[in-house]
Amino acid sequence: MTRATRSRIAAVEITPVAFEDPPLLNVVGVHQPYALRAIVRVRTDSGSVGLGETYADETHLARLAAVAKAVVGTDVFDLNALWRATVDALGASTGGGGASFGGMLELGSAVATVYSPFEVACLDVQGRETGRPVSDLLGGAVRDTVPFSAYLFYKWARHPGRPDDDWGEALTPDQLVDQAKRMVTAYGFEAIKLKGGVLPPADEVEAMRALREAFPDHRLRIDPNGAWTVDTSVKVAAELADVIEYLEDPTPGIDGMAAVARETDLPLATNMCVIAFEHLEPAVRANAVGVVLSDHHLWGGLQRSRLLAGICDTFGLGLSMHSNSHLGISLAAMTHLAAATPNLTYACDTHYPWKTEDVVKPGVLDFVGGAVAVPTTPGLGVDLDEDALGALHEQYLSCGIRRREDTVYMQSVQPAFEPNTARW
């Protein structure tokens, strides 16, 4: 009998980075001048290095550091042990706050979000050591390229005190259409999502109609992040029934979404009321949503995201994919996951076009026809640019931002701003 191979975690390095981010508006405020991410490098006693990427609010960084110590000695295939080590390191009392949700999400537990980058890095090592792209470890790519969606934002022309950014102001339907045209021309997207919840609903409906006119064949979506009441949501759903493919989080909560769902045939999607496995049973029983937006950073890595996909398939729910501001390691992981998920039939969200800096070597994750080719080399298929990592870490150290605070930043400009959901 041959002895089994082992490849144990010898050390983990966690490097916070900051990258420039435009003033993108949303229901809780506005993006700060820098977005934060943590780059996780898992080194094994077999000499391999695997990569992960996650949020970098300081609370989250402290949890990552605790887990980084706890997982030393764990075999990279033993994901059950990795999960247990995460649970044990975090303790029973740890809530899910502090993971860069900007105040938009409430999670009961931090385990899944903290576990995620370690799991992705272990899958990267698994792939590198077995000569398999990560998509193979997830059941095999069912598509060679993964379609993403253009992600439009209302935005200011500039961060206060800085020069205009490259994208300029977008506060009117015409400006949004210009933003969409530029993004679609550059990336080839065939789906377009608007981050709403910023202007009164009638203005956002008008913007969606302008997008429909300018892009008659594109699939369209709007996500007001729960900014509307049930009545407004029902009204907008009727108005946009022939315009959009799904309506994402019009109103907060499973009960609210269920109340809207009873009054419309338009599929309701969510990344707010179903963001952890414990939300699935109440959402299914209430018939609250038709589409779940997965997110491996939030749901505990790639294998648990496959479980989510299987649950959606089993319970007749559609599946799409959510994005926060992210860099190339996350894009690679999202692409492998989406490629290996047969029922992920919607174009995935991505903030990728909004960033101008990265930590991975270029050339792997280019968008053609709105889609990213699934890397076919072992592991995630991306390699760190050590110089870029160093520069973005220096930027983290010097930028002064230590957590995502969209509301605080907005109130520094508009002191009366309040991030109340269901406001309209």
Next chain:
Amino acid sequence: MTRATRSRIAAVEITPVAFEDPPLLNVVGVHQPYALRAIVRVRTDSGSVGLGETYADETHLARLAAVAKAVVGTDVFDLNALWRATVDALGASTGGGGASFGGMLELGSAVATVYSPFEVACLDVQGRETGRPVSDLLGGAVRDTVPFSAYLFYKWARHPGRPDDDWGEALTPDQLVDQAKRMVTAYGFEAIKLKGGVLPPADEVEAMRALREAFPDHRLRIDPNGAWTVDTSVKVAAELADVIEYLEDPTPGIDGMAAVARETDLPLATNMCVIAFEHLEPAVRANAVGVVLSDHHLWGGLQRSRLLAGICDTFGLGLSMHSNSHLGISLAAMTHLAAATPNLTYACDTHYPWKTEDVVKPGVLDFVGGAVAVPTTPGLGVDLDEDALGALHEQYLSCGIRRREDTVYMQSVQPAFEPNTARW
């Protein structure tokens, strides 16, 4: 960039075998003198051989043969492609009959059962080629040994026209207790299941009470395979509430089980009304069952059984494991799966003690304290005994049995026998 490894299926051999089986009684009749299984060997262009085991009714064998041709060229990691090849080879019109359920189960599709042994064989190759036990490929073993349950049967002393078998008659409580004592002494089981639905309910309740008296600390179960009405099920549940850990399939159908569940706190388990993913949503909505018995042969292999486990965990359902008459390849697969499934907290069913012949080399799958040690060598950890395989294939050719027909065989002895469920 390193090129990815590929390991493609070059050929598949399917070998039907027959092994001696005692006259075990159940709701649809009695086990024939031989049980049939098909041994699947997947050979790759890289020179590896992976093993799978499944049913061997002739309808099932024909489907296996069609899929065996269709999967040539598929990479052993590309389970999504393996599934699609199975779907395509079987066509849309194929129902799920013919897979050796003895008339007890109705499946709407044959895809999952036909796919299963190919998937297990591919995982065996994956493990052999990466140096990993199959449990590693399923997320890592959370236990070193997997507890199984003693599986008691009412039985005749002999098959008609043959000498008494080694176990003798079991038609009374005392005889069942003797059977249990012998099995527990030999294997160390700490849980005991009785296959019921054979005698009137009062007799089977009496048997369970006798087992409780003889085994005060063992976990006990009874499975009448839907032989009872809802009213009888509720009555027996009350009588056995303090005796058994769960009541398996007392009555047929999701609606029937839900009606029983409303009247008892005893967990209801099933391997009859929830045997495919499409049964999960109606069962959850009806609150019909508390425990699902997984079975990788039925649910489409080991990865889909992990999905089932994740669904049970997410929706608050307990998880146990079902068995049909099987050989060592299946036992190895069941053991790896159970080891890597954290929420499989019940002892697994197995018919293993009832067989006297096998196709795998001995020494790997011994029972100690009622449990099987998880193989730690690459792949499933079992190797074929080519001589034994040849002998059991010869036995298949000569025995004359081509499908499982418990009812037909029973009626050859008791012409008036009718396999009606909910009879009592």
